[in-house]
Amino acid sequence: MIRPLVTLAVFISLWWGIAAYGGAPPYMLPSPQAVGAALWNQRAYLADNAGVTLAEIGLGLTGGTILGALAALGVAASPVLQRWLLPVLVLSQAIPVFALAPLMVLWLGFGLTSKVAMAMLVIFFPVTANFLDGLRRTEPGWLDLARTMDAKPLYVLLRLRLPAALPALGSGLRVAAAVAPIGAILGEWVGASSGLGYVMLNANARIQPDLMFAALAVLMAIAIGLYVTVDKTLRRLLRWAPGG
């Protein structure tokens, strides 16, 4: 617990030193004190918009995880689905998600839905790819054992391969938790009337770098908090797996 605090203190000191003596004008690099003041003075405004972004991330994470997990299960369960869906999944990664953001806003509007869709888009692939990898790498001895037990393929998938792949799904979820905020902010940048991404764009346009940095700090806190929560929860749920 001490180490991250020390790192943070060193970082803020460096920042303060550069802002005070580095010759950067305050409209490019505001001092830590100015950002702190903005965080405090605009707390209600920031909290409201952070709530919006958090909802987008939360919904996107849930939806993306469910869709990604179902896609992986479908591909693992059915060779036909594997032949048709897998190339599409891989190919879809060749399209930069950033380029889809304007489309999402065009199709789904300026509200919550387009941001949730963006978050889902960036989450979907890491979840699917990791989970599918786990589903395909079941211990061969277990599968042999299942065969001698006259096991049914559906039960082998749900009761053997799925639980065995949960640590791999966990790795996917950790990546998803880390990239989900990117999707939401991206969606907000393209077109929104609330959220931290909107706050940042607005502050930038009005030359309020202190507010922009304050929004960035809140976003970082959300991203770190999200990652730690997901990581801790997974470790508790997957205590049986070596290395959690």
Next chain:
Amino acid sequence: MPPPGIVIGGLCLRYAGESIFEGLNVTLPAGRFSVLLGPSGVGKTSLLRIIAGLETPAAGHVSADDGAPLAGRVAYMAQQDLLLPWASALENVMLGAVLRGQRREPQRAEALLRRVGLGHRLRALPATLSGGERQRVALARTLYEDRPVVLMDEPFSALDAISRARLQDLAVELLDQRTVLLITHDPLEACRLGHSLWVLAGTPATLGPPLTVPGAPPRAPDDESMLHRQGELLRRLALLSPA
């Protein structure tokens, strides 16, 4: 229904053009403990896997001597315990029922765990069990399947001498009246447990005539006729393995 004997006829297995065995014939007697020995890599495990239906031979057949199909009447126990790390001992024993989508019978599973001496560890996760305890759970899982034919691939080889001896006694007691085929590298284990001992050797591998051990298993480790057989078996095996 009495357990069937296993008839193996004209069995051929080849890997990448290399012949593992050609025209292998053997009949494993019904309700008896047969032990298979031989040098590493000779094809013992492949033979076991073919009988278990896990591998397909290039030619030949494996059948039961009572005319009914062998499929669905075989239980398999490997060298690794293959316990699911997320499931308790009790749940691991009932794995077969879960994977077949059948009703689980916790009372029967619990009784089996008690018989292998783990009545106090029903809810324990595999990671909290010792190697010997894990292999006991695997034995209980094998027994839960309640199959007349049991195939075992070096199930005790990773255990210390005392755990191994105890588990051998337990296996003989609990697998009595079943047709058992056990692979082992340990001549003492073979002579303590087996009614008939087979040695698989050569390229392509062949089976010599079986060695029989008098007396009912499990035999005491200082039983004289058993020690005599063990000496004979050691000499046979030594002849087969290159210096």
